[in-house]
Amino acid sequence: MANTDFHLQFQDFGDDADLMAGSTGTTRITIDDHTTKPQKQRRVAGVAEEDETDPLESDDTDKLLSGQKKNAPFWTFEYYQTFFDVDTSQVKDRIIGSVVPWPGKNFVRFYIRNNPDLYGPFWICATLVFAVAVSGNICSFLVNYGQPQYKYVPEFRKVTIAATAIFSYAWFVPLAVWGFLMWRNSKISQTVSYSFLEIVCVYGYSLSIYIPAVVLWIIPSEPLRWCSIILALCLSGSVLILTFWPAIRDDHPRVVIAVTSTIAVLHVLLAVGCKAYFFSTYETTENASGPASVTKGFLTTKAH
Amino acid sequence: MADVEDVNKPLFAGLSDVSIAEDIPVEGDIAVPVRSQSGDDEISTLDEPVKDTILRDLKAVGQKFVHVLYPKKSSALLRDWDLWGPLLLCVTLALMLQGGSADSKDDGGPQFAEVFVIVWFGSIIITLNSKLLGGTISFFQSLCVLGYCILPLTVAMLVCRLVLLGSMGVGGFIIRLVVVTASFGWSTFASTAFLADSQPPNRKALVVYPVFLFYFVISWMILTFSPSH
Numbered sequence: 001m002a003n004t005d006f007h008l009q010f011q012d013f014g015d016d017a018d019l020m021a022g023s024t025g026t027t028r029i030t031i032d033d034h035t036t037k038p039q040k041q042r043r044v045a046g047v048a049e050e051d052e053t054d055p056l057e058s059d060d061t062d063k064l065l066s067g068q069k070k071n072a073p074f075w076t077f078e079y080y081q082t083f084f085d086v087d088t089s090q091v092k093d094r095i096i097g098s099v100v101p102w103p104g105k106n107f108v109r110f111y112i113r114n115n116p117d118l119y120g121p122f123w124i125c126a127t128l129v130f131a132v133a134v135s136g137n138i139c140s141f142l143v144n145y146g147q148p149q150y151k152y153v154p155e156f157r158k159v160t161i162a163a164t165a166i167f168s169y170a171w172f173v174p175l176a177v178w179g180f181l182m183w184r185n186s187k188i189s190q191t192v193s194y195s196f197l198e199i200v201c202v203y204g205y206s207l208s209i210y211i212p213a214v215v216l217w218i219i220p221s222e223p224l225r226w227c228s229i230i231l232a233l234c235l236s237g238s239v240l241i242l243t244f245w246p247a248i249r250d251d252h253p254r255v256v257i258a259v260t261s262t263i264a265v266l267h268v269l270l271a272v273g274c275k276a277y278f279f280s281t282y283e284t285t286e287n288a289s290g291p292a293s294v295t296k297g298f299l300t301t302k303a304h
Numbered sequence: 305m306a307d308v309e310d311v312n313k314p315l316f317a318g319l320s321d322v323s324i325a326e327d328i329p330v331e332g333d334i335a336v337p338v339r340s341q342s343g344d345d346e347i348s349t350l351d352e353p354v355k356d357t358i359l360r361d362l363k364a365v366g367q368k369f370v371h372v373l374y375p376k377k378s379s380a381l382l383r384d385w386d387l388w389g390p391l392l393l394c395v396t397l398a399l400m401l402q403g404g405s406a407d408s409k410d411d412g413g414p415q416f417a418e419v420f421v422i423v424w425f426g427s428i429i430i431t432l433n434s435k436l437l438g439g440t441i442s443f444f445q446s447l448c449v450l451g452y453c454i455l456p457l458t459v460a461m462l463v464c465r466l467v468l469l470g471s472m473g474v475g476g477f478i479i480r481l482v483v484v485t486a487s488f489g490w491s492t493f494a495s496t497a498f499l500a501d502s503q504p505p506n507r508k509a510l511v512v513y514p515v516f517l518f519y520f521v522i523s524w525m526i527l528t529f530s531p532s533h
Contacts (some may be wrong), residue, residue, distance in 0.1 A: 077435075084436040088509040119437070123514060130521055137528065149330065156525075 032214065052246040083118040083197070091120055098205035101238040107205075108198050108243055116197035121204020125170045128207055131214045133164070136278030138218050158278060169270050170207060174199040181247055192246045202243050204235040210271065217279050225279070227272050237267050349521045365389045372452050372494050382445045382498065390451020393458050394423045397522075400461045401529055419525070427451060434503065434511045441502035450515070453495040457519065460487035461526045468531055480527060488523040492516055 072078040097111040103112075136158060178196045185193055194202075213232040217225050240263055248256050365388050383523040398419035439446075464480045496512050503511045 059355070064378075081436050081438065084438075086510070087506040089506070091510060119510060123517075126514075127517060130517065130524075134524055245441075 013240070083116070084114060085119040086119055090115075091117075094120055094201075094205050095124075095208045098202075098239055099209045099235045101235065101242055103242060106243060106246065107202055107239055108194055112198055112201055116201040118200070120208075121170055121200055124204055124208045124211070125166050128211055128214065129159065129163045129166050131211050132162045132274055132278055135214050135218050139220060139279050142218070143220055162274070162278065165270070165273070166207070169266070170204055171200065173266055174203045177244070177263070181249060184248070184251055184255070188251055202240065206240050206267075209236045210274075213271075214274070217275065225275065229275060233268055233271055237264050240264075240267065262282070307448075342485055359456050361386075361388060362530065365392070368427075368456055372455050374480055376497070380442070382449065385445045385448035387436045387444070387448060387451065390423075390427075390448065390454070391453060393454045394420060397454065397458050397461055397526075399422070400458075400465060401525060422521065422525075423451075423454065430514045431519055433514050434499070437507050437510055438504045439499075441499065446499065446515070450518070451518075453491045453498075454522065456487035456490040456494070457484075457522055457526060460484050460523075461529070464526060464529065484523050484527045488519050490518045495519075 006043050072082070094111045097105070097107055174196065178194070178199050181193065181199075209232045213228045216228045219225075241260055244259070244263065251259075364384070364386065368386075368389055398416045401419055402416060427447050427450040430450060431443055434441065434446060435443065441449075460483050463483050467476050467479050467483075470476065492512075492515060495515050499511065499515070500508060
């Protein structure tokens with residue numbers, strides 16, 4: 001009786017496996033352990049799961065699954081196509097997941113699920129670059145609108161500066177974090193380790209909250225700007241820290257504090273730096289209001 | 305083996321029985337008929353005046369312009385793609401974006417090379433993006449479509465320059481805003497009409513969004529153009 005029950009259960013998983021293989025075309029791994037099938041089911045079907053699985057178990061299966069993905073050699077086009085294997089709904093879910101810090105749902109395990117993509121990080125960074133440049137331009141135009149000697153310039157150079165800053169943040173900081181985690185991994189065996197692309201994904205998607213924040217900064221009101229920047233920082237910073245917490249919590253307490261604070265500080269620096277450079281409220285060049293406003297402008301930009 | 309012979313048997317069974325009593329006169333022409341069309345083309349494009357060749361290409365470009373202005377789901381743009389139209393449009397746009405606030409300050413409008421780089425580099429990145437997401441369109445076809453769909457924005461640039469000759473105030477700005485917004489929507493709509501079919505269905509938004517961003521940036525450059533007096 002118990003055997004037939006097990007057999008029936010196995011039949012159910014078999015149907016779903018056929019469905020999965022038919023719909024995605026991924027190579028099926030014939031693993032006898034039936035606990036892995038629900039993992040694959042959840043991953044492929046994209047259904048939101050309420051209970052978080054044990055990180056140890058999911059880590060093993062994810063390692064096994066990740067071995068199947070990048071089969072093509074790196075000089076073929078198909079290799080890079082594996083990094084863009086996402087649907088619209090998946091991208092939307094990942095963006096929403098990056099701004100809502102949920103302690104139970106680790107961003108990497110829950111949303112990325114061993115399918116890191118480069119679409120999100122790249123296009124979110126590109127959008128943010130143009131949003132910052134355009135908003136900064138609009139802001140300086142609005143501030144200086146009434147003054148007769150103000151000559152509007154599009155300030156095209158700022159796009160390149162913004163692009164350099166944002167793209168280097170989105171690529172070099174994950175590189176540093178990944179290198180650091182690999183180094184600590186060799187010293188202290190961790191239960192959770194993230195691949196480089198997953199960390200790039202986390203950082204890329206965490207920048208998505210800044211896009212509406214940057215658009216809000218057009219409104220020339222300092223309290224509103226600081227409110228929005230703090231809100232954005234809290235949301236995305238907490239998602240970042242919650243993501244990396246399982247990877248470093250077993251470490252020495254001082255290292256934990258150092259890493260956490262570095263991640264937070266870098267995030268803050270990017271936001272405040274963008275605000276100060278592109279949205280400095282008072283132009284330091286010809287200004288009819290007089291020296292008082294210029295010094296106030298200096299104080300504003302130096303306040304952080 | 306026996307099966308093969310069985311299969312072959314009905315096919316060739318009758319032939320062995322055929323015997324022809326007398327010679328049957330056979331007529332025909334051994335000479336391979338020369339395809340007069342290609343022959344004429346090859347001969348005539350060497351001998352035809354240069355004006356005809358250029359006019360033919362210009363007509364093809366003009367026909368594609370008409371396709372862009374009235375975007376229906378036709379495959380003419382995709383089938384015979386060419387890059388002359390995009391080049392023409394890009395150069396025109398870049399030239400018209402010159403001559404604005406070219407004072408001694410560095411923070412001026414985009415230089416000629418910057419516009420060129422943005423248009424072509426942007427198109428290449430969008431094409432790569434759509435191909436990586438699994439699109440079936442070829443590389444140059446996509447470049448061709450994206451380039452041709454800049455036409456509404458070039459027309460808007462022309463209109464903006466004319467408006468700026470007239471008035472520089474708020475009224476002029478509103479007119480320019482409306483014109484640029486309309487042509488931005490037109491460009492995006494036209495390019496999605498041509499590109500949408502070649503994308504996998506659940507990733508259409510992922511492919512359309514970069515196109516939207518691309519035309520938005522170009523519209524921004526057009527809108528913020530301010531000429532020097």
